[in-house]
Amino acid sequence: MKIFTLCIFYLISQLLLNRLASTSLCNAQATHAVTPPRGWNSYDSFCWTISEEEFLKNAELVSQRLHAHGYEYVVVDYLWYRRKVPGAYTDASGFDVIDEWGRMVPDPDRWPSSKGGKGFTEVAKKVHSMGLKFGIHVMRGISAQAVNADTPILDTTKGVAYIEGGRKWTASDVGLKERKCVWMPHGFMSVNTKLGAGKAFLRSLYEQYAEWGVDFVKNDCVFGDDLDIEEISFVSEVLRKLSHPILYSLSPGTSVTPAMAKEISGLVNMYRITGDDWDTWGDVAAHFDVARDFAAAKMIGSRGLLGLSWPDLDMLPLGWLTDPGSNEGPHRKCNLNLDEQRTQITLWAMAKSPLMFGGDMRKLDDTTYNLITNPTALEINAFSSNNQEFPFVTGSPPKSDPSSHSGHEKYYRRPQTSSLALVSCKETKAKGWVVQSVDQDLDQICWKNSFELEAPFCLYKIKARVTSDEEVYATKYYGKTHLLATNRTALCIDASPKKRLTSKEFKRGSLSPCKRDANQMWDLRINGTLVNSYSGLCATIKTVEAKAVPEGIRSWIATGRKGEVYLAFFNLNQGKTIMTMRLSNLGKVLPGVKFRALSRCREVWSSRGCHISKGSISIDVKAHGAALLVLT
Template identity: 65%
Template sequence: MRIQLLSSLFLFSFSSYPYRVSSQPEHASFPPRGWNSYDSFDWILSEVDFLQSAEKISQRLQPYGYEYAVVDYLWYRKNVPGAYPDSLGFDVIDEWGRLIPDPDRWPSSEDGKGFTEVAQKVQSVGLKLGIHVMRGLSRQAYDANTPILDTTTGRAYEESGRLWRAKDIGITERACGWMPHGFMSVNTKLGAGRAFLRSLYEQYAEWGVEFVKHDCVFGNDLDVDEITFVSEVLQKLSHPILYSVSPGVIPTPVMEKDITALVNMYRVTGDDWDTWGDVAAHFDVSRDFAAANKIGAKGLLGRSWPDLDMLPVGWLTDHGSGRGPHRMSNLNLDEQKTQMTLWAMARSPIMFGGDVRRLDETTSSLITNPFILEINSFSTNNMEFPFVTGTKVSAHKTTNHSRRIRRSLKEAGTSHTQFLGFSSCNHPKVNGWSIKALDQDLDQICWKESMRSHEPVCLYKRKPLLTSDGQLISNQGGFHLLASDEMEFCLDASPRKKRTSKEFNSGSFSPCRSDANQMWELSNNGSLISSYSGLCVTVKSIDANAGNSGGVRSWIATGRKGEIYVAFFNLNSEKTVISATISDLTKALPGRNSKATSCYGREVWSGKDFGEIKDSISMEVEIHGCALFVLNCP
């Protein structure tokens, strides 16, 4: 009877399942869901192709909550010889320096109609139109020195007895990093600069646009002033527009604090394409934002969501090819399931990137999986769960490397070794640090749960270094954690160099410096918290008999009916058996019975019903694959 009741939990009725975000009073109450043209069309997209795609989205995906159809970048650029992403002089602009659709590709835009007719046709099939826009002012408008529209008067902007133009507001030294010949910031401290931005977004609203992807204003190109003012404009519109910012190269939870309440989506990675390296790169950055409690935080007129980028599955084009869809995704099915599962567990917005006109059944079943969409929309307490073990299936054929590890451990008289790692601060196992004063300037911080067969794991606390101008770095309450009692190497939450998420190297020591990445705080409950990522330092152990499990990751979350979602990810290049104890899983989630020793559940992708699971949950996971469990734990 218990198993029968559990099975009924997994039967979803799409006719009654409340996917639609639009019925909610709060803006972006759930992670937005839709389709974006970039992965399948690059920038070579026509009105015919887009409207055909919108029709298919309405038929195939709209019942599953996909409600946005987004035109990605360069819809204003002429598709002629010499035109490419960073070319200059091929854009179509109006008399006020505002970009308008290329009429050769978007014929309904003629006579100043912009995207009005396209928006109406998209809305007629039950969807919402989105467009990609760039930062500030185009270089073309700057060179033409176009006048600025004052939308309050309908005439050229005038202040202090003069008419203002594009060259008065453009900041040429703040050009977009990846399109320097295309766009630049505008001076939002000037009334004319604000008037220009206002004229842009009021025009988008007049066209009927309901989603804006604002590029080159986050990450390396962070422009808090422009994001702030655009957000203010959007709040005053009678026509609501969902606000997304990107590209998100080297973003951090610390950087995000300045903009999260101003937007609804923000990209936290570079462009994601269909390679395994790009998929694997998202694990660290998604962990960081979840641990910093950024998932579903307060946003523009509602909530905001860290965005892991579009899903490059199905029928695609090539990055930078300037041509339409012509090939299938390079990710195999296991890798696609891993990506989809991580997007769901991290509650990232889901924006499908493949050609929806050629949506095959395999891809369709992947992006409309009811468990995946349920987790993405409604789960809570989403976090990486570090307390898993992995044993490679080929571990019995030990390599010379693993033999050396085991031999050294046996010589030390133990089958385990310990190492530092990062974890969510919500888990009780991070609260194991205590402090002891050694002298006036030096304290020792040790892990009190070190194994008896080991010397205690200890770090050394020192005051932070001064910057070159003699000032302490911003978080003056923090301190350095040294590997030894000499000031040489400090625990570093991230490399100093510019990086994408795939270069994140957690738990490393590097030369000490006045860097926020090296700042730590000790909480009253005994956890060491990174000022950079909001993660906590913990001590983990490796079982010498289990082989190398460094490529094993896991996430957990709570379902809206009290169920527990557990995802195992195998980042290794070999099949791996991944395991976790029931007690560790229940301890990690607030409000759970930490004494539970058994659960009932099934695995989503295989459909296997495990019945009662006692003590621990375990499954063999394919190379680059995943397992997704739905558990009912009394």
């Protein structure tokens, strides 16, 4: 009996110890990205042309001026492996530097400390000595240059070429040529993660980044329109096992929805939910809807890779910049006026987006510095809760300016068009395709939800032409079809994720010759989804308005850790607007807030008090401007 009791006691004690160990591990892991990551990225000011000297100088200034405000990452954006020589540009071929295993290494002319196989080791050491963390941008899968060179794949567990099934595997075995990065087709393609060799290649990449001392990886062309859930999942698995922690970021986020993001949010630490953001008012205003949707879906600060994950509204293109897609460094000021810049930083703060400053630190002016280090904005960004759009706000033009626009959501509208778009196949709006027979040789695939229109949205279906000597295509795409906008069999819809063709463009003949490539292959499933074999996404039809920049008013709300209520008013109109809210409406979205006790109000950007009268707050907000109120 005593022995039995001792055994029971031993088993219970072991269970408790295991539970405590597991809890300690979870607590340790939960420190990963517990607040939205903050730092500096080279893209907005240097495009891809930045040198080691320029990067380290910017890092030094981040350490001196921004680190105390929570900016800890300095990130080299894309093409650090490309030689800066005549003829080299974003989608140029043959200018990249790769090692014997087909992995990208820094261009030694721009990054001289990388010579001798050191990679970014020396740069990372210098960044770490400044008290900062080092990040890099990487593309999807494997480079076309490695595939063309047919380089061997490194087996990192043995330190030799990867061998399986009695043969040595190479880059051409794992690169999926039919799944190239749409906006850089001559540069990179997906890796076949179903193969042990494909997994070995990706593992060799990220283990090398860890050896270099990389703390942050921004993975491009795997999300949004370019979704590659297999690569994201495997990379996340590799990062989870590394002894050197690496934050995992996805970019870009064109066409991302909360449903798509929920598939990957637990695998990463931040993910773009928009396309590239630049310094135009249209780009800033376009973020309001998507920020609202992700907040409503409770995606802000959800579970992520070894910690939390954050929807990313993109970098802050403020200060001294370059131009989008240029081959040159910083040479101009930000095009946004001060009110528009305040609107941007206020929305990014209220939506708890990662804050990645993009301006050249060597020419950081006081206005920009004060904007990106505003203590209230940073407090909201890191520590506020209950962040959401607040619809209970009204707007009216000043009496002296009756031409000003008001209203919660207004747009300059143009006629509606039907647009072919790609979404996650798990979304309900992906289901709705049916076959309509035209004659015995030709079928149409129609969007059933458009039958009430005079001209339903239909596409013509023809079997993909695959010759017998092309075994790969014959096997992989058997049964797949091409889609045409008309019954002309010579032209197909180039429905790549990068470009959406509207019905108007179809009528103008904006099609492309039918080719044997996965970009134009489609599969109609029995559940009514139309799957694109290039991306694995499904087609849907969106009736969209080709609208200009949105107008109207918006408002966001959040609570602080000391009981504050943060209220942001946004005026998207072209003229000044008086915005008003009643404190009693706070209870509709923040039921725990004692709104009657709120008696003090301060506006952050003007540093002035704001008046609470008869339970209401009214404030003038300039065109394209923002007012950020703190209620206590």
